[in-house]
Amino acid sequence: MRRRTVALWPVLLNSAAALVITYQNTTFPRYESVSFALGPTSYHVANQSVVVVSSMPPLAPTLAESLTGRVLVFRNGYISAWIDACSAAGCAGLLQCTQAGDSRTEKLIWAWIYRGTKVPFASIPTAFVTSAAACDSLYALPQADLRVTFSSDEYANPTEAALASTPALICFYMSTMLNVVSIVLAIYKLVSFLVASTWTLRPIPLWPLLVISTQLIASVFRVVFAANSAFARLQGITYTTYRLTITGYLPFTFASTMSVGLAMHQHLYKGHPVSRRHQATIAAFVATLLIVFTMDFAFTLYTAISGVSVVNTAFLSVFYLVLNVPCSLCFIKYGSSVAKSLLENYSISNGERFRSIIFAKRTALSGALGVVVLVGQVFFMALYTVSPIAYLTTYTLATAAGTLQGILFQLAFRAKNSIFSRYTARVGATDYQASRTSTNQ
Numbered sequence: 001m002r003r004r005t006v007a008l009w010p011v012l013l014n015s016a017a018a019l020v021i022t023y024q025n026t027t028f029p030r031y032e033s034v035s036f037a038l039g040p041t042s043y044h045v046a047n048q049s050v051v052v053v054s055s056m057p058p059l060a061p062t063l064a065e066s067l068t069g070r071v072l073v074f075r076n077g078y079i080s081a082w083i084d085a086c087s088a089a090g091c092a093g094l095l096q097c098t099q100a101g102d103s104r105t106e107k108l109i110w111a112w113i114y115r116g117t118k119v120p121f122a123s124i125p126t127a128f129v130t131s132a133a134a135c136d137s138l139y140a141l142p143q144a145d146l147r148v149t150f151s152s153d154e155y156a157n158p159t160e161a162a163l164a165s166t167p168a169l170i171c172f173y174m175s176t177m178l179n180v181v182s183i184v185l186a187i188y189k190l191v192s193f194l195v196a197s198t199w200t201l202r203p204i205p206l207w208p209l210l211v212i213s214t215q216l217i218a219s220v221f222r223v224v225f226a227a228n229s230a231f232a233r234l235q236g237i238t239y240t241t242y243r244l245t246i247t248g249y250l251p252f253t254f255a256s257t258m259s260v261g262l263a264m265h266q267h268l269y270k271g272h273p274v275s276r277r278h279q280a281t282i283a284a285f286v287a288t289l290l291i292v293f294t295m296d297f298a299f300t301l302y303t304a305i306s307g308v309s310v311v312n313t314a315f316l317s318v319f320y321l322v323l324n325v326p327c328s329l330c331f332i333k334y335g336s337s338v339a340k341s342l343l344e345n346y347s348i349s350n351g352e353r354f355r356s357i358i359f360a361k362r363t364a365l366s367g368a369l370g371v372v373v374l375v376g377q378v379f380f381m382a383l384y385t386v387s388p389i390a391y392l393t394t395y396t397l398a399t400a401a402g403t404l405q406g407i408l409f410q411l412a413f414r415a416k417n418s419i420f421s422r423y424t425a426r427v428g429a430t431d432y433q434a435s436r437t438s439t440n441q
Helices: 078-087 104-113 134-142 158-164 166-193 206-232 239-247 248-267 276-306 313-343 350-383 388-411 421-440
Strands: 004-009 015-023 044-052 071-074 093-097 126-129 146-154
Touching: 015 134, 044 093, 071 078, 078 093, 093 134, 093 146, 104 126, 104 158, 126 166, 146 248, 158 166, 158 388, 166 239, 166 388, 206 239, 206 248, 206 388, 239 276, 248 276, 248 313, 248 388, 313 350, 350 388
Parallel strands: 044 071, 071 093, 093 126
Antiparallel strands: 004 015, 015 146, 044 146
16 A cells, blocks of 8 residues: 655645545555645644546636535636635535646745735635646546545745845845836826926827836836735735736836837937838837737736636746847947937937937937846746745846836936926036037047
8 A cells, every 4th residue: 555645735824734645545655735824724634535626717616516525626716716615515625736837936935925805815724736746646536536635734934934034125125116216207207298397288298108107007016016025025915916916017018118119219210211111010010019918918917816827927938038138139229329310410409419319328228227137037037946035036136127127218208398397407408518528529
């Protein structure tokens, strides 16, 4: 007779669940397990039959058969909805199986942060089967002869220590501060473009509106994650909100990047004829990216609400990593080209020249910073499966670098004759003179 145990994660006391699978007269070997930090208290479920759900569940799953005294096993879906349905059916416990492609580090973090609208989020024994082999056995063996035993034991989730470590806290506080600065700057810039020096409203130009508003939205997502990490140990918001914050900012960040690129393209080709083929190519490229960004956010929103992953996050990370490479190189190259062409254009006013040169130089600088963003993304992709502290620090550093790049995007646009002009006019004039001097040398 062989003995096999599967490790799981119970929920409130940093405990780990040990799962024993018995099929007919065979008991399977033991596997590592971890527990939810905000779930039910310690428990013991002994030798209970199971009901395995294999289909993708809806947002409000219903259970047709009686589960009194039985354990429900599922793989996909929103845990809180399954818990409600399981409790109503009188089941003895709930086991969630890991999905293909999930790393142990992600499950450690997920088990630490998961919470619903109430704590604990479950009143019945709830655990997470982290072993793929155990999950395969639960789904492959006939349910009629299958029984499980699982209970909670003390277990220190390494995510807790990672969140309290000095490197992680430095990253969290830095990211929080940068995103607060980005939000304040975005509001300041939008007001500058919206309100003239005569205190009258005026339309905001297209490119500043797109760049600054998307950066504002992205910064709100990022600051929620950073502040939740710094001040609430990643347990201050519901899972739905958490899932939105970790990737929801990406399409807005890259929509902002795309808008800066289009604004730079407009500056570079201003006063020059552009062929219809060139225009069609740009329009097709922009339409494709907009569709990708919209689908990405829609999938993120659906995953956050339903708990069903539509697109692998690693795939999205690679996609945006690849997209960031040409963006950074183009910003460095064409930002300098725009600045040079503006210096040779004597048909525009000094004020317009100054604003355009500032735009070009800061766009080029943002391209250089984009290389730092790329390095951060590469480090995250290489290290996120190593440990919770590697995941949290590399992720936060990569997003902080993206925030800095977004701040440069916003600073690249300068409103004329705004309500703040009286305070910035003298500084602007000084900057312009310095710009002319340094460029002519």
